Amino acid sequence: MRSSLAEQQETMEAGAAALQPPSVRQQAVLDAVLALMVEGGEQLTMDAVARRASCSKETLYKWYGDRDGLLTATVQWQASRVHAGREAVQALDGTTLREHLQDFAVSWLTVITSRTSVALNRIAVAHAGSRKSNLGGIVLANGRFAIGERVKPVLEAGRAAGLLAFADSEAAFRTFFGLVGRDIQIRLLLGEALDLDADEIRRDAGRAVDQFLALYGQAKA
Amino acid sequence: MRSSLAEQQETMEAGAAALQPPSVRQQAVLDAVLALMVEGGEQLTMDAVARRASCSKETLYKWYGDRDGLLTATVQWQASRVHAGREAVQALDGTTLREHLQDFAVSWLTVITSRTSVALNRIAVAHAGSRKSNLGGIVLANGRFAIGERVKPVLEAGRAAGLLAFADSEAAFRTFFGLVGRDIQIRLLLGEALDLDADEIRRDAGRAVDQFLALYGQAKA
């Protein structure tokens, strides 16, 4: 008996890339799930997914094992296309450092304010309450922690170039994270409307970067 | 026909104080709900609540109208005992300003890391997804916004005393909020263990206050 996708995932760590990427048809199913999550009008039931994806429930169960498996696959599918590869960090000067940080801040704000992210995080948070199949862990691994791992090398390169001063890059990153996100994510998750356009995001990101550099920058920056 | 508590609440704005505080027995019921939320082992069903509170389901429905009414009342009950009254802000010097900010930071961190807050926020976030009865709004009003309204006068007093410099107290508060909370709340909501003891909270708060003062403090501070 061929092992189902669900069984396959069980042995994996949260957030690891899927061993076997979903087929095109499977991607369409997962996109249907995302669409339903985002619209939110309808309950996210297996029937609704099947109807939306024009597939049978039996297929859903064959592919994903159970409802949790489907949700997990959806979260991973979304995660798989969010973060691009990490580019190598070469020598930095003050300007490029600032640009890098600005880019991170903008893309992070863009992600967390997107309807998809809000919907997905809501599901994951709700799920984290009732244990079993840690969607929360996957979301954290691909969100907060993934960006941390991408930002920290930049911070360290900044320090190596004498532009930044800090002892612990993790702590420095967390401060950056706080300055960028502030109360935005929790307000969105709790249902506030609060939509930022690209301009506001850029300004917000700029302010956060300025503040971060004010706290951690060396004279040279 | 006497209007039920649920109907009574409908006409109120999110987060306003209850017109008629719950009776002692009703408080016990709401505490039972909170206890169930925090333990999380059991599903939060009306049956479970009735069993835990040793009351009949019929009574629950009489008092609260429906499940949402019960949840709403629970959130408001918890909110009602979280925030103490706002003390008047008198003249500030650098030391007392720092103390005030430190107190806010400590109490905010203590709240958001408490199991009760995490459980309640999870419920509210989940609820915010499916519209109807805005628990999210209530939680926001009594959490994030309530503390904002308490902190901003202190910031303004600090500015009046020449200790702080900022144009917009809301923006300054949001920075403070971000520096204090960082990634803590979202990590907890998404299920990370991450328990801070009182010492860590105090250190964290101190760091946040230092950073805030570094950004907004005037020479005098």
Next chain:
DNA sequence: CCAGTACCGTACCGTACGGTACGCTCGATA
């Protein structure tokens, strides 16, 4: 002592939803 009220405990109802079974179609392979 009697009515009325509040409320507990429990049984019950309806339905929504997770999960399964099955018949049918369609495309691929021999």
Next chain:
DNA sequence: TATCGAGCGTACCGTACGGTACGGTACTGG
């Protein structure tokens, strides 16, 4: 053309849970 597997649509099952009904009990006011 016959066979087969993948997968769609639909019907079905069991159960959990929101909500209601009702009998029994204890307390209160007359």
